Amino acid sequence: MSATRPDQAVRRRAAYRRGHRAEWLALAALMLKGYWPIGRRISLAGGEIDLVVQRWTTIAFVEVKARPRRDDAREAIDAVKRRRFSRAVRSWIGRNSWSAGMTFRADAVFVGARGWPAHVADAFPIEGL
Template identity: 85%
Template sequence: MRRVLPNHADRRRAAYRRGHRAEWIALGSLMLKGYWPIGRRVSIAGGEIDLVVQRWNTIAFVEVKARTRRDEAREAIDAAKRRRFSRAVRAWVGRNTWCAGMTFRADAVFVGAREWPAHVADAFTIEGL
Protein backbone atom coordinates (compact mmCIF):
# COMPACT_ATOMS: atom_id res chain seq x y z
CA MET A 1 0.00 0.00 0.00
CA ARG A 2 1.33 3.39 -0.98
CA ARG A 3 1.57 6.04 1.72
CA VAL A 4 0.29 9.48 0.74
CA LEU A 5 2.36 12.34 2.10
CA PRO A 6 0.53 15.51 3.13
CA ASN A 7 0.98 18.41 0.78
CA HIS A 8 2.25 21.83 1.78
CA ALA A 9 -1.23 23.30 2.34
CA ASP A 10 -2.19 20.43 4.66
CA ARG A 11 0.96 20.91 6.73
CA ARG A 12 0.31 24.66 7.00
CA ARG A 13 -3.29 24.07 8.14
CA ALA A 14 -2.12 21.57 10.75
CA ALA A 15 0.51 24.01 12.04
CA TYR A 16 -2.08 26.80 12.17
CA ARG A 17 -4.47 24.61 14.22
CA ARG A 18 -1.63 23.50 16.50
CA GLY A 19 -0.70 27.15 17.07
CA HIS A 20 -4.28 28.12 17.94
CA ARG A 21 -4.54 25.24 20.37
CA ALA A 22 -1.21 26.16 22.00
CA GLU A 23 -2.34 29.77 22.44
CA TRP A 24 -5.53 28.67 24.20
CA ILE A 25 -3.53 26.35 26.46
CA ALA A 26 -1.05 29.15 27.21
CA LEU A 27 -3.83 31.63 27.93
CA GLY A 28 -5.53 29.18 30.30
CA SER A 29 -2.31 28.54 32.20
CA LEU A 30 -1.63 32.29 32.49
CA MET A 31 -5.16 32.96 33.74
CA LEU A 32 -4.61 30.34 36.46
CA LYS A 33 -1.63 32.47 37.52
CA GLY A 34 -3.80 35.60 37.78
CA TYR A 35 -3.22 37.21 34.38
CA TRP A 36 -6.16 38.82 32.59
CA PRO A 37 -6.36 38.70 28.78
CA ILE A 38 -6.27 41.99 26.89
CA GLY A 39 -5.55 40.80 23.36
CA ARG A 40 -4.98 37.68 21.33
CA ARG A 41 -3.26 37.34 17.95
CA VAL A 42 -2.60 41.06 17.69
CA SER A 43 -1.21 41.78 14.22
CA ILE A 44 0.24 45.26 13.99
CA ALA A 45 3.18 47.05 12.30
CA GLY A 46 4.32 43.97 10.42
CA GLY A 47 4.56 41.79 13.51
CA GLU A 48 2.29 39.63 15.63
CA ILE A 49 1.83 39.34 19.37
CA ASP A 50 0.29 36.02 20.32
CA LEU A 51 -1.14 37.15 23.68
CA VAL A 52 -1.35 40.42 25.58
CA VAL A 53 -2.13 39.87 29.26
CA GLN A 54 -2.21 42.04 32.35
CA ARG A 55 -1.57 41.35 36.02
CA TRP A 56 -1.73 44.32 38.36
CA ASN A 57 0.38 47.09 36.81
CA THR A 58 2.31 44.79 34.45
CA ILE A 59 1.40 44.13 30.85
CA ALA A 60 3.03 41.05 29.41
CA PHE A 61 3.36 40.57 25.69
CA VAL A 62 3.55 36.82 25.21
CA GLU A 63 5.12 34.76 22.45
CA VAL A 64 3.71 31.22 22.40
CA LYS A 65 5.74 28.41 20.85
CA ALA A 66 4.49 24.85 20.46
CA ARG A 67 6.67 21.91 19.54
CA THR A 68 6.67 18.20 20.28
CA ARG A 69 9.01 18.91 23.20
CA ARG A 70 9.16 22.13 25.19
CA ASP A 71 12.96 22.28 24.80
CA GLU A 72 12.56 22.47 21.03
CA ALA A 73 10.10 25.34 21.45
CA ARG A 74 12.61 27.38 23.46
CA GLU A 75 14.98 27.46 20.49
CA ALA A 76 12.31 28.79 18.10
CA ILE A 77 12.51 32.49 19.08
CA ASP A 78 15.34 33.87 16.97
CA ALA A 79 16.65 37.43 16.56
CA ALA A 80 14.41 38.20 13.56
CA LYS A 81 11.32 37.08 15.50
CA ARG A 82 12.34 39.25 18.48
CA ARG A 83 12.73 42.29 16.17
CA ARG A 84 9.27 41.82 14.59
CA PHE A 85 7.76 41.17 18.02
CA SER A 86 9.37 44.32 19.49
CA ARG A 87 8.14 46.42 16.56
CA ALA A 88 4.59 45.16 17.16
CA VAL A 89 4.85 45.84 20.91
CA ARG A 90 6.03 49.42 20.32
CA ALA A 91 3.12 50.03 17.94
CA TRP A 92 0.63 48.49 20.41
CA VAL A 93 1.91 50.66 23.29
CA GLY A 94 1.72 53.76 21.07
CA ARG A 95 -1.93 53.06 20.23
CA ASN A 96 -2.98 52.21 23.80
CA THR A 97 -2.19 55.33 25.80
CA TRP A 98 -4.25 54.09 28.77
CA CYS A 99 -1.31 51.88 29.77
CA ALA A 100 1.17 54.75 30.25
CA GLY A 101 3.20 54.26 33.41
CA MET A 102 2.75 50.49 33.49
CA THR A 103 5.53 47.93 33.39
CA PHE A 104 5.97 46.15 30.05
CA ARG A 105 7.49 42.73 29.69
CA ALA A 106 8.15 40.21 26.90
CA ASP A 107 7.20 36.75 28.16
CA ALA A 108 7.18 33.40 26.45
CA VAL A 109 5.09 30.28 26.96
CA PHE A 110 6.48 27.03 25.63
CA VAL A 111 3.98 24.26 24.98
CA GLY A 112 4.98 20.65 24.47
CA ALA A 113 2.87 17.57 23.81
CA ARG A 114 1.57 16.11 27.06
CA GLU A 115 3.56 18.61 29.16
CA TRP A 116 2.35 21.52 31.28
CA PRO A 117 3.15 24.83 29.53
CA ALA A 118 6.33 26.55 30.72
CA HIS A 119 5.87 30.28 31.34
CA VAL A 120 9.08 32.32 31.23
CA ALA A 121 8.59 35.85 32.53
CA ASP A 122 10.82 38.47 30.92
CA ALA A 123 12.05 35.91 28.39
CA PHE A 124 13.72 38.53 26.20
CA THR A 125 14.15 42.28 25.94
CA ILE A 126 11.67 44.44 24.04
CA GLU A 127 13.94 46.34 21.67
CA GLY A 128 13.52 50.13 21.60
CA LEU A 129 11.05 50.43 24.44
Protein backbone atom coordinates in the same frame (compact mmCIF):
# COMPACT_ATOMS: atom_id res chain seq x y z
CA MET B 1 -0.69 21.65 -10.42
CA SER B 2 2.08 19.90 -8.52
CA ALA B 3 1.51 16.97 -6.18
CA THR B 4 3.18 18.77 -3.26
CA ARG B 5 0.71 21.66 -3.08
CA PRO B 6 -2.12 19.74 -1.39
CA ASP B 7 0.38 18.32 1.11
CA GLN B 8 1.65 21.81 1.88
CA ALA B 9 -1.89 23.08 2.40
CA VAL B 10 -2.66 20.19 4.75
CA ARG B 11 0.53 20.84 6.75
CA ARG B 12 -0.20 24.57 6.90
CA ARG B 13 -3.74 23.98 8.23
CA ALA B 14 -2.44 21.50 10.80
CA ALA B 15 0.22 23.98 11.96
CA TYR B 16 -2.43 26.71 12.20
CA ARG B 17 -4.64 24.48 14.37
CA ARG B 18 -1.66 23.51 16.58
CA GLY B 19 -0.84 27.19 17.00
CA HIS B 20 -4.39 28.05 18.06
CA ARG B 21 -4.45 25.14 20.49
CA ALA B 22 -1.10 26.19 21.98
CA GLU B 23 -2.31 29.77 22.40
CA TRP B 24 -5.45 28.63 24.22
CA LEU B 25 -3.40 26.38 26.51
CA ALA B 26 -0.98 29.23 27.17
CA LEU B 27 -3.83 31.62 27.94
CA ALA B 28 -5.41 29.11 30.33
CA ALA B 29 -2.09 28.63 32.13
CA LEU B 30 -1.60 32.39 32.44
CA MET B 31 -5.15 32.97 33.69
CA LEU B 32 -4.59 30.38 36.40
CA LYS B 33 -1.58 32.46 37.45
CA GLY B 34 -3.75 35.59 37.78
CA TYR B 35 -3.29 37.24 34.37
CA TRP B 36 -6.30 38.43 32.41
CA PRO B 37 -6.42 38.70 28.62
CA ILE B 38 -6.30 42.00 26.78
CA GLY B 39 -5.69 40.78 23.24
CA ARG B 40 -4.89 37.76 21.12
CA ARG B 41 -3.16 37.36 17.74
CA ILE B 42 -2.48 41.05 17.28
CA SER B 43 -0.73 42.00 14.02
CA LEU B 44 0.90 45.43 13.95
CA ALA B 45 3.86 47.01 12.15
CA GLY B 46 4.87 43.80 10.38
CA GLY B 47 4.95 41.70 13.55
CA GLU B 48 2.55 39.61 15.59
CA ILE B 49 1.90 39.37 19.30
CA ASP B 50 0.32 36.05 20.24
CA LEU B 51 -1.16 37.17 23.57
CA VAL B 52 -1.37 40.40 25.54
CA VAL B 53 -2.19 39.83 29.19
CA GLN B 54 -2.28 42.01 32.30
CA ARG B 55 -1.64 41.33 35.94
CA TRP B 56 -2.02 44.37 38.18
CA THR B 57 0.25 47.06 36.70
CA THR B 58 2.20 44.74 34.42
CA ILE B 59 1.34 44.13 30.80
CA ALA B 60 2.98 41.04 29.36
CA PHE B 61 3.33 40.60 25.62
CA VAL B 62 3.53 36.85 25.14
CA GLU B 63 5.16 34.81 22.41
CA VAL B 64 3.76 31.28 22.34
CA LYS B 65 5.87 28.53 20.79
CA ALA B 66 4.67 24.96 20.32
CA ARG B 67 6.86 22.06 19.33
CA PRO B 68 6.63 18.30 19.88
CA ARG B 69 9.23 18.70 22.64
CA ARG B 70 8.92 21.72 24.90
CA ASP B 71 12.71 22.21 24.98
CA ASP B 72 12.74 22.56 21.18
CA ALA B 73 10.19 25.36 21.49
CA ARG B 74 12.60 27.35 23.65
CA GLU B 75 15.05 27.59 20.76
CA ALA B 76 12.44 28.85 18.29
CA ILE B 77 12.56 32.55 19.23
CA ASP B 78 15.45 33.93 17.18
CA ALA B 79 16.74 37.48 16.70
CA VAL B 80 14.52 38.17 13.69
CA LYS B 81 11.41 37.05 15.62
CA ARG B 82 12.40 39.23 18.60
CA ARG B 83 12.85 42.28 16.33
CA ARG B 84 9.43 41.82 14.67
CA PHE B 85 7.80 41.12 18.03
CA SER B 86 9.38 44.25 19.56
CA ARG B 87 8.23 46.38 16.63
CA ALA B 88 4.65 45.15 17.12
CA VAL B 89 4.88 45.79 20.88
CA ARG B 90 6.07 49.37 20.36
CA SER B 91 3.19 49.94 17.94
CA TRP B 92 0.69 48.45 20.43
CA ILE B 93 1.96 50.72 23.21
CA GLY B 94 1.69 53.75 20.91
CA ARG B 95 -1.93 52.92 20.11
CA ASN B 96 -2.98 52.23 23.71
CA SER B 97 -2.32 55.40 25.67
CA TRP B 98 -4.28 54.02 28.65
CA SER B 99 -1.28 51.77 29.35
CA ALA B 100 1.07 54.69 30.10
CA GLY B 101 2.81 54.13 33.42
CA MET B 102 2.46 50.35 33.27
CA THR B 103 5.36 47.93 33.36
CA PHE B 104 5.89 46.19 30.01
CA ARG B 105 7.43 42.77 29.66
CA ALA B 106 8.09 40.23 26.88
CA ASP B 107 7.14 36.79 28.16
CA ALA B 108 7.19 33.43 26.44
CA VAL B 109 5.10 30.32 26.89
CA PHE B 110 6.50 27.06 25.58
CA VAL B 111 4.09 24.26 24.77
CA GLY B 112 5.09 20.67 24.13
CA ALA B 113 3.06 17.65 23.10
CA ARG B 114 2.98 16.55 26.74
CA GLY B 115 2.96 18.37 30.03
CA TRP B 116 1.81 21.76 31.17
CA PRO B 117 2.91 24.90 29.26
CA ALA B 118 6.06 26.54 30.64
CA HIS B 119 5.73 30.29 31.27
CA VAL B 120 8.95 32.32 31.26
CA ALA B 121 8.46 35.85 32.55
CA ASP B 122 10.70 38.51 30.98
CA ALA B 123 12.01 35.94 28.49
CA PHE B 124 13.77 38.54 26.33
CA PRO B 125 14.08 42.33 26.22
CA ILE B 126 11.68 44.43 24.17
CA GLU B 127 13.98 46.20 21.74
CA GLY B 128 13.65 49.98 21.57
CA LEU B 129 11.87 50.48 24.90
